Amino acid sequence: MPTHATKTxxxxxxxxxxxxxxxxxxxETLAFYQALGFAVTYQMTRPYLYLALRWSDIELHFGKGSKNLDPSEENAGGCLVMVDTVEPYHRAFTEALxxxxxxxxxxxxxxxxxxxxxxxxxxxxDPAGNNVIFIQxxxxEELEYGGSAKLTGLAKVIxxxxxxxxxxxxxxxAARALDIGLARFGAAATVEDKARALAARLELVIALQEATTGQSLKQQLLDLPLSEEARSHLSDELKAAERLEDWLARTRPSQPTPPKRTGASRRR
Incomplete structure (x- = not known):
């Protein structure tokens, strides 16, 4: 009998x-993603909404959200983008904005x-409350909410x-956790941990626009008897607030104003 080969x-x-x-x-969706540098690869609004955008090898597609979608809750949808090094992506999008x-x-x-x-x-x-999360x-893989079990006191709070x-x-x-932690563990904490906690809280002052508490935290941080070695070791953490202020305040470099054309040049 003939045999039949099975196609696999x-x-x-x-x-x-x-x-x-x-x-x-x-x-609004197109304006935001195009500002970031995404290119529109497909766009349709009738008879139904469908958008397709691309940046590098990242593709995002969009359809009409439900009538009950509340953008303010910021949980409409999500996408995880796994990358080798996350900082260059943040820098690229910052510069584009x-x-x-x-x-x-x-x-x-x-x-x-x-x-x-x-x-x-x-x-x-994005405008609909979607979160596109870039992750190194x-x-x-595991997070210990409440702080690492290997740490205690103010270090765990941080x-x-x-x-x-x-x-x-x-x-x-995060700000509440630090406020409570400083009040509870601050007196017994090491100078370095107290400096780290104050610096982290000061950065949150900038993020939350809590101008009234900022000066007090700055003074407490300045008054700590930190050695030069400790200041050098904690440099990135101590400069977090300053770095955030710079990131928020820095604007696009102004372009030089072109020289006005003279009457002679107009008649050329």
Missing amino acids: TTISGRETTVPLLPCISAD RAKYGKVLATGRPRITRFRPGQSRFSLV RDEP DNARILREFKNDDRA
Whole structure:
């Protein structure tokens, strides 16, 4: 009897996953992502809404959001973008926003979250409340909410505030944790840990625009008897507030005004 060969197929392993995110305003969505440098690869609003955008090898697609979608909750949809090194992406988007708006969109919605040295992620929050999160591949897989179990006292509070700030994007909760921790553990903490906590809280003052408490925290930080060696070791942490102020305040460099044309030049 004749035999029939069985046709087999293999999985190539070259899959592409493209997120389909909700959109409430095509114009606002396009304006934000194009400002970041995304190119529009497809655009349709009738008979239904569909947008496709691309930046490098990152593709984001958008469809009409539900009637119950509340952008203010900022949980409409999400996408994780895994990268080797996260800082260059943050820098590229920051520069693109400055080029478009003359400033960074750092508050409200849409926005880009801030970035501190050593941080392993940041987010783009778009007009519909979607979160596109850029994550460094070697980021630890497990987080200990409440702070690392290996730490105690103010050191553990500082670690908890870091997680609230960088992974939950909850600056107010991070500020509360530091305020409570400083009050509870500050007297018994090492000078270095107290400096780290005050510096972290001062950076949150800038982020939360709490001008009334900033001067007091600055003075407390200045009054600490930190050695030069400790100041050098904690340099990045101590400069966090200053770095954030610079990031928020710096605008696009002004372009030189072209010289006015004289009457003679107009008649050429």
